[in-house]
Amino acid sequence: MARDTKTTLALPKIDLEEKTTDLKLRLKGKLAVDLADYLRAYAETNGQSVELDQLVPHMLATFIEADRGFQTWRKSAAGKTPAAA
DSSP, X not given: OOOOSOOOOSSOOOOTTSOOOOOOOOOOHHHHHHHHHHHHHHHHHHTOOOOHHXXXXXXXXXXXXXXXXXXXXXXXXXXXXXXXX
16 A cells, blocks of 8 residues: 655754764664664655664754753753863
């Protein structure tokens, strides 16, 4: 059965030319399954397959940008302590 509605994800299409940073972590259980499914959904939605190490930093950045509590904290904490480099 063909889908009539276009799926959109919170994560926009990734520019594969961006510099990447190494990330090492282990996921298990439901989170590992969900992340594998998200990779498939991303590829289907954007017509572009990406590797996990390309996807996760963008997911984290999207999460951080959308976290209003964190943004409020960051604004109130500005100038109090130096940000980690």
